Amino acid sequence: MANDKKLVEAITSMDVDFAQWYTDVVKKAELCDYSSVKGCMIIKPAGYAIWEQIQNQLDAEFKKTGVENVYMPMFIPESLLQKEKDHVEGFAPEVAWVTHGGLEPLQERMCVRPTSETLFCDFYANEIQSYRDLPKVYNQWCSVVRWEKTTRPFLRSREFLWQEGHTAHATAEDAEARTVQMLNVYADFLKDVLAIPVVKGQKTDKEKFAGAEATYTIEALMHDGKALQSGTSHNFGDGFAKAFGIQYTDKENKLQYVHQTSWGMTTRLIGAIIMVHGDDSGLKLPPRVAPVQITIVPIQQKKEGVLDKAYELRDRLSNFRVKVDDTDKSPGWKFSECEMRGVPFRIEIGPKDIENNKCVFVRRDTREKIEVSLDEVETKAAELLDTIQKDMYEAALTHQKAHTYAATTWEEFCDIIENKPGFVKAMWCGDQACEDKVKEELAATSRCMPFEQETLSDKCVCCGNAAKKMVYWGRAY
Amino acid sequence: MANDKKLVEAITSMDVDFAQWYTDVVKKAELCDYSSVKGCMIIKPAGYAIWEQIQNQLDAEFKKTGVENVYMPMFIPESLLQKEKDHVEGFAPEVAWVTHGGLEPLQERMCVRPTSETLFCDFYANEIQSYRDLPKVYNQWCSVVRWEKTTRPFLRSREFLWQEGHTAHATAEDAEARTVQMLNVYADFLKDVLAIPVVKGQKTDKEKFAGAEATYTIEALMHDGKALQSGTSHNFGDGFAKAFGIQYTDKENKLQYVHQTSWGMTTRLIGAIIMVHGDDSGLKLPPRVAPVQITIVPIQQKKEGVLDKAYELRDRLSNFRVKVDDTDKSPGWKFSECEMRGVPFRIEIGPKDIENNKCVFVRRDTREKIEVSLDEVETKAAELLDTIQKDMYEAALTHQKAHTYAATTWEEFCDIIENKPGFVKAMWCGDQACEDKVKEELAATSRCMPFEQETLSDKCVCCGNAAKKMVYWGRAY
Numbered sequence: 001m002a003n004d005k006k007l008v009e010a011i012t013s014m015d016v017d018f019a020q021w022y023t024d025v026v027k028k029a030e031l032c033d034y035s036s037v038k039g040c041m042i043i044k045p046a047g048y049a050i051w052e053q054i055q056n057q058l059d060a061e062f063k064k065t066g067v068e069n070v071y072m073p074m075f076i077p078e079s080l081l082q083k084e085k086d087h088v089e090g091f092a093p094e095v096a097w098v099t100h101g102g103l104e105p106l107q108e109r110m111c112v113r114p115t116s117e118t119l120f121c122d123f124y125a126n127e128i129q130s131y132r133d134l135p136k137v138y139n140q141w142c143s144v145v146r147w148e149k150t151t152r153p154f155l156r157s158r159e160f161l162w163q164e165g166h167t168a169h170a171t172a173e174d175a176e177a178r179t180v181q182m183l184n185v186y187a188d189f190l191k192d193v194l195a196i197p198v199v200k201g202q203k204t205d206k207e208k209f210a211g212a213e214a215t216y217t218i219e220a221l222m223h224d225g226k227a228l229q230s231g232t233s234h235n236f237g238d239g240f241a242k243a244f245g246i247q248y249t250d251k252e253n254k255l256q257y258v259h260q261t262s263w264g265m266t267t268r269l270i271g272a273i274i275m276v277h278g279d280d281s282g283l284k285l286p287p288r289v290a291p292v293q294i295t296i297v298p299i300q301q302k303k304e305g306v307l308d309k310a311y312e313l314r315d316r317l318s319n320f321r322v323k324v325d326d327t328d329k330s331p332g333w334k335f336s337e338c339e340m341r342g343v344p345f346r347i348e349i350g351p352k353d354i355e356n357n358k359c360v361f362v363r364r365d366t367r368e369k370i371e372v373s374l375d376e377v378e379t380k381a382a383e384l385l386d387t388i389q390k391d392m393y394e395a396a397l398t399h400q401k402a403h404t405y406a407a408t409t410w411e412e413f414c415d416i417i418e419n420k421p422g423f424v425k426a427m428w429c430g431d432q433a434c435e436d437k438v439k440e441e442l443a444a445t446s447r448c449m450p451f452e453q454e455t456l457s458d459k460c461v462c463c464g465n466a467a468k469k470m471v472y473w474g475r476a477y
Numbered sequence: 478m479a480n481d482k483k484l485v486e487a488i489t490s491m492d493v494d495f496a497q498w499y500t501d502v503v504k505k506a507e508l509c510d511y512s513s514v515k516g517c518m519i520i521k522p523a524g525y526a527i528w529e530q531i532q533n534q535l536d537a538e539f540k541k542t543g544v545e546n547v548y549m550p551m552f553i554p555e556s557l558l559q560k561e562k563d564h565v566e567g568f569a570p571e572v573a574w575v576t577h578g579g580l581e582p583l584q585e586r587m588c589v590r591p592t593s594e595t596l597f598c599d600f601y602a603n604e605i606q607s608y609r610d611l612p613k614v615y616n617q618w619c620s621v622v623r624w625e626k627t628t629r630p631f632l633r634s635r636e637f638l639w640q641e642g643h644t645a646h647a648t649a650e651d652a653e654a655r656t657v658q659m660l661n662v663y664a665d666f667l668k669d670v671l672a673i674p675v676v677k678g679q680k681t682d683k684e685k686f687a688g689a690e691a692t693y694t695i696e697a698l699m700h701d702g703k704a705l706q707s708g709t710s711h712n713f714g715d716g717f718a719k720a721f722g723i724q725y726t727d728k729e730n731k732l733q734y735v736h737q738t739s740w741g742m743t744t745r746l747i748g749a750i751i752m753v754h755g756d757d758s759g760l761k762l763p764p765r766v767a768p769v770q771i772t773i774v775p776i777q778q779k780k781e782g783v784l785d786k787a788y789e790l791r792d793r794l795s796n797f798r799v800k801v802d803d804t805d806k807s808p809g810w811k812f813s814e815c816e817m818r819g820v821p822f823r824i825e826i827g828p829k830d831i832e833n834n835k836c837v838f839v840r841r842d843t844r845e846k847i848e849v850s851l852d853e854v855e856t857k858a859a860e861l862l863d864t865i866q867k868d869m870y871e872a873a874l875t876h877q878k879a880h881t882y883a884a885t886t887w888e889e890f891c892d893i894i895e896n897k898p899g900f901v902k903a904m905w906c907g908d909q910a911c912e913d914k915v916k917e918e919l920a921a922t923s924r925c926m927p928f929e930q931e932t933l934s935d936k937c938v939c940c941g942n943a944a945k946k947m948v949y950w951g952r953a954y
Contacts, residue, residue, distance in 0.1 A: 110514065
């Protein structure tokens with residue numbers, strides 16, 4: 001049983017080598033694999049099923065706010081990419097170029113979309129004429145390509161899956177409101193579904209999206225104390241509208257430029273789930289995003305009635321995503337496999353349990369074993385899934401809080417960054433030179449200017465000049 | 478109200494110019510639009526919502542048969558594409574080539590996937606070792622690129638959306654069974670969800686997929702009498718396995734090649750829905766695939782209580798996909814819009830209806846008006862949606878039967894092809910020369926050798942030699 005053997009070989013401990021632990025989990029939980037295409041990954045069934053959960057639930061939240069899905073071409077003609085100056089500077093160095101179609105060279109080369117602002121703008125320029133055509137709140141689910149030099153499964157690859165929302169509004173206020181609304185949808189999704197707490201805030205000019213007036217971000221803290229940018233929402237003002245000529249006639253019959261936003265989340269979220277919740281036994285999936293929420297493991301399954309009882313339990317639990325592991329592996333192998341794959345809890349049921357009209361629930365997060373009467377499995381399962389979801393969020397929040405520090409002097413700041421992985425709150429003067437220094441000397445970046453500001457001191461932690469903003473800093477993926 | 482004005486301009490009648498009628502419907506029902514990328518289309522919200530219905534329902538059917546979803550890279554290195562001789566010959570002339578990543582030329586150019594057999598084979602060669610690893614029944618939803626010279630919305634474009642299933646099995650029998658199983662899933666889906674009858678059969682060698690041993694197809698008949706290949710399922714035997722070295726050790730510890738299949742359906746299905754069911758008022762959507770199944774149109778909506786009643790009805794009908802059109806357009810505009818967009822039925826409700834405790838259901842397919850007591854809307858709505866679904870299938874089946882002819886002589890065959898658009902059943906000797914002659918002289922092709930064979934004569938309709946198979950012929954999209 002080759003698969004089992006591989007599975008129980010110990011994976012690297014996260015305390016010994018977090019990066020290797022991550023790679024081991026990705027591989028042994030069979031989430032993804034390398035391909036013959038350098039820098040591109042194959043998302044395997046266990047990984048893709050998580051993405052399907054994310055996609056379905058996030059898409060439902062989008063639709064509640066009036067989002068409509070569309071599909072744009074995957075190619076962008078070079079002249080179109082070049083229309084907005086900052087945008088092309090940001091993306092041109094990292095796109096893949098198509099130069100031939102069939103046997104013929106193309107008249108104009110095209111890149112594979114790294115993001116689709118330019119295509120949506122080109123479309124909106126034709127589609128929008130009157131204030132009656134606004135707002136446009138469109139989104140697409142697709143893959144994008146960015147020619148990264150170093151790649152890591154889910155975190156950074158040359159092709160990845162995402163959603164990208166692109167909206168057009170009559171006023172600057174409407175655009176700002178949508179930008180913030182979608183950031184909140186993202187933050188709530190991470191909290192409620194992925195059980196991941198985030199810090200919400202605004203990116204500095206240095207870190208904002210190419211072409212945006214303002215970029216808002218949600219930043220999550222991984223188990224190793226590094227930050228992961230987990231979703232961004234951009235307000236473009238009317239910059240793209242001016243570059244692409246997207247105008248509408250308002251109620252007074254005057255020509256106006258639209259105001260635009262875009263916002264996206266990616267398969268990177270799977271990396272966040274792994275690194276926030278996982279442990280040395282593998283993945284730990286919050287119930288709401290787990291493709292399999294409960295695995296039933298029959299004990300002594302060859303004894304009469306055991307498998308039947310397991311199937312009966314499965315049918316009674318059909319409101320949940322439930323599976324019976326009736327393979328010929330040993331119960332021990334099956335337990336390890338449930339743990340590696342992060343199934344929120346398993347149900348063990350054997351001949352003695354059946355005799356006593358009970359079964360045993362074993363939580364993945366705490367490993368607690370709970371005896372449950374067979375008369376109560378439905379209600380107890382529902383309760384336990386809720387409890388695990390809540391407890392996993394609380395555990396992640398406790399970790400985040402315990403690894404969020406404040407620094408008021410440069411020495412303190414350096415000491416924390418070097419020795420205490422986590423977020424560091426510190427004041428900033430607003431000058432990019434200080435960000436550059438932090439990056440160069442400490443390999444850390446400004447994660448965001450949080451919406452919830454505090455005054456830790458009146459001086460920039462870096463240069464000592466008058467402070468303008470409190471910033472979350474940290475090393476990041 | 479610019480949009481309304483455009484809407485009610487008469488669209489071209491399908492009897493006058495079917496191709497123009499099709500283009501008009503696509504445009505005015507706002508299903509898709511042209512883009513700045515030649516040959517690529519923008520799928521707009523009304524079109525994409527149909528694709529989402531197709532995707533969700535088909536995916537659920539797949540999963541019932543054990544299909545697991547994955548995601549493969551969109552690029553194929555040239556050397557990988559070239560591993561299977563027939564396959565590369567079939568696809569190399571119509572792929573788009575990526576030659577640069579970022580600012581650097583690539584060491585080996587890559588094509589954007591036209592289909593992913595080669596990537597799955599490369600993956601399976603590593604993934605499959607033992608009989609315990611079989612079968613693999615993987616599928617992906619993605620977009621593919623084929624550099625077509627002439628394009629038409631949904632029917633033929635340089636990029637389109639599809640699903641592609643790729644399976645690997647221990648035996649030839651297992652592969653054949655899966656090939657047929659998926660063809661039946663497709664045929665049932667077209668019948669039950671899209672209300673489209675199909676002919677199931679096998680492609681001739683001339684028409685089969687590049688690299689396949691056998692290609693099975695479902696062929697649907699459009700309103701103009703032209704055929705549309707609507708889904709295909711391929712049995713590869715062990716040809717790809719030998720080219721890519723995909724082997725497993727069987728129970729006797731012997732090395733064996735796997736046997737493979739692939740199968741796909743595309744956004745082309747949206748074209749089929751338009752051309753099978755549509756009429757001169759626009760689209761007609763079968764209820765099961767309609768993104769909006771019922772539109773409630775309030776009459777004299779400014780009168781007190783009308784809008785409230787409309788919203789109350791909507792809430793009572795929340796088991797269905799229902800919408801209230803509470804815009805400030807006139808009821809007449811709203812009716813045309815429901816018709817153009819193919820909403821299966823609308824509910825009209827005004828002050829007098831409310832007084833009489835009733836409303837009016839108006840069917841899109843027959844235009845029949847049905848008075849319904851407000852006490853019975855839920856059950857009557859459910860019944861009517863079922864009835865429309867069934868009636869639309871019956872109407873399409875009647876049309877297909879009325880346009881399926883049989884020919885036993887070449888003269889008869891030519892006369893039918895030239896003058897009676899539809900399927901022509903005729904005997905064939907099995908020689909490709911006859912297929913070539915039919916194509917050259919009549920611009921028609923062999924659609925399939927139907928599973929349900931008949932003996933119309935003992936001679937080939939073309940050359941007069943001994944007949945081997947009864948074939949469906951026709952002109953096709």
